[in-house]
Amino acid sequence: MEAVCATCSLASLCLCSSLPERERRRLSDNVRLAWPMRAGEHVFRAQDAFDALFAVRSGWLKTYARRVDGDERVLGFHLPGDVLGLEAIDAGQHDVSVVALTDCRVCRIPYDAVTRSASQSPEMQQHLVRLLSRRLSERDCWLICDNLSADSRVAGFLADLVARRHRRGLDAEAFRLPMSRADIGSYLNLAHETVSRSLTRLEKNELVEVRRRKIRVLDPPGLREIRT
């Protein structure tokens, strides 16, 4: 299978946008559209050497780390267009793990190709810096840390997913949550029982319909507005 950044619908989110055509082709030649991954397979693990960035083409993934006590802490969920591995550039070694939650396709972009491209193309250089800067400003932990009730954290989490799916042209009204309640809880810093109860309450308030992992969002603005 061939990587065709030139025609990739996600290019604007990825690394190759804003590259002059010649550079884009050059980078593209170095990119391998990874073989489809099965749910449960890892893109990389903490401690692995860093030598490439990854771009999600399809599917869902999650980033997690191990706590001191050994158990898992979920740090984020990824959709098509997300770039993975940026935080390992400096250390040259991954400090988190990324695992596929569903079957996925992921592009591998060797980091030396990025460096080479950046040294010859100011546009590429800028793009990389801006990608990093944007990620810094995103701070998804506001969701978690902002002294919010369980309900507003869960609502905010769903609103975030809806917004991201919408931006990517995916169905944002009804979709399947690929992660367990425990994953959501780990991400939001709530017990999985609390996540469950919150979803029930959101459903009672007619903001969403939840059946197991199937979700239908009835009132997106309502979700964003919960502040309790």
Added chain:
Amino acid sequence: MEAVCATCSLASLCLCSSLPERERRRLSDNVRLAWPMRAGEHVFRAQDAFDALFAVRSGWLKTYARRVDGDERVLGFHLPGDVLGLEAIDAGQHDVSVVALTDCRVCRIPYDAVTRSASQSPEMQQHLVRLLSRRLSERDCWLICDNLSADSRVAGFLADLVARRHRRGLDAEAFRLPMSRADIGSYLNLAHETVSRSLTRLEKNELVEVRRRKIRVLDPPGLREIRT
């Protein structure tokens, strides 16, 4: 007052390290060692246009944002060597505010000088990318989010300050906390009363001595090990 990156003891943390001498001088010519700032003055505010990065030379500062409801949320505290403003590069506009907690000195580094330097020096380019990457990997929110008790959050907060002061060659055993209990609470997502109580408990356990804002750390490893 003149900026003298060449002789700055913080260069390795800042932007000008790993620059060839010629480039360093060039950048240095564009850097202004800001006039000393008084406690309470802002380096920049949310909504301000972004056109420069800032490097802390001395003193303490804090970053904060406004919540939806209008009140302040503290996002971090800064020591000499920290670079401020990186998260605004992409948007071209600041989304957080930085204010001096004590009298400070802060260098202003015009961003177009950085861009120019980067386009001519692969080292500078790399350095900027790595600075951004490192900041991404730091994730100070682990402290806050990691499902920890109030005591371990406060202990972790102190341990983090100790480590950072140590790395910078500042007195890490005894120093003055420049921020209020309310600031610490906002940062750690705790009520200020809870911060106060936690400090009292840490003192009872002989990990620290706290008198108001004066702190003496008696058992740094002990601080790091609290997990309850």
Added chain:
DNA sequence: CGAAATATTGAAGTTATTCAACTGGAGTGG
């Protein structure tokens, strides 16, 4: 010195967690 801000401490109230029981699907194998 006196006022305002900051910090500490106590008691009551809330909220999420924990422990436990139970339910419902998905997958397995007879």
Added chain:
DNA sequence: CCACTCCAGTTGAATAACTTCAATATTTCG
């Protein structure tokens, strides 16, 4: 096809932890 099992999810009750409200103490600064 139907049990059987396992895991994820839901729900209830008791508990623990933090917050809130209130009173008091200590600094700081005009």
